[in-house]
Amino acid sequence: MQTMQKDARFEQLVNAYSSWLYRYAYWFTSDRSAAEDLVQETFLRAWRFLDALQDEGSARSWLTTILRRENARRYERRRLSMAEAELDAIPSEAVDFDPRPETLALRHAMRQLPPKYREPLVLRVLQGFSLDDIAAVFELPRNTVATRLHRARQKLRATLTADQKDVS
Structure with missing residues (x-):
């Protein structure tokens, strides 16, 4: 896929799905910063594998699958990190409290x-x-x-x- 075409396609995905991906990520994390990081990681992975998305109609499902897998990776990294050292919990504000x-x-x-x-x-x-x-x-x-x-x-x-x- 040509770079300009890929850029435009990716920009459409980000514009169309970033807000609802964030809301879904927030349900997993209950933390604004973690949800933002999760969405960013999701879009980074989506960029790398954008050519694999054949049907634009399945973009939402595809991105959601990526987000779920990124969340699993995040959870595993966090679990391993917490086993090594105890982390201070920082209270977070709710998105739409x-x-x-x-x-x-x-x-x-x-x-x-x-x-x-x-x-x-x-x-x-x-x-x-x-x-x-x-x-x-x-x-x-x-x-x-x-x-x-x-x-x-x-x-x-x-x-x-x-x-x-x-x-x-």
């Missing part, structure tokens, strides 16, 4: 979900991905994704109902 109790309860309940349920739910509800797009990102059958989404909602409902009873 909503102090309403129901919003905080929902965020807390979602964070308690196992990743195999939480990640597809975030893609579906917050990012508007279709079942087919989510299936492509996770390399799973469509029915498996539908089942995980159903179970995620059940678990959320159970957690929120239990929390509501604890408050009463």
Whole structure:
């Protein structure tokens, strides 16, 4: 691919997907700086492998897959680093902090979900991905994704109902 053509194609990807990639990364990290780094690493890797993207219609799924893999790498590096030395935790500010109790309860309940349920739910509800797009990102059958989404909602409902009873 010619350099100017590749530059233009890459710029279109960045303009079209950077904000929602950031929101998705923030769900993983709960930290502005880490989310920004994760998105930057995602786009760096996307640049290197841009020729592999054949269908522009699958760009969102392709970028999401890259982001998930970069997050796994980041997590592994962090885990190894923390094993070597204890790091000071720096509190971070929320992106769109909503102090309403129901919003905080929902965020807390979602964070308690196992990743195999939480990640597809975030893609579906917050990012508007279709079942087919989510299936492509996770390399799973469509029915498996539908089942995980159903179970995620059940678990959320159970957690929120239990929390509501604890408050009463």
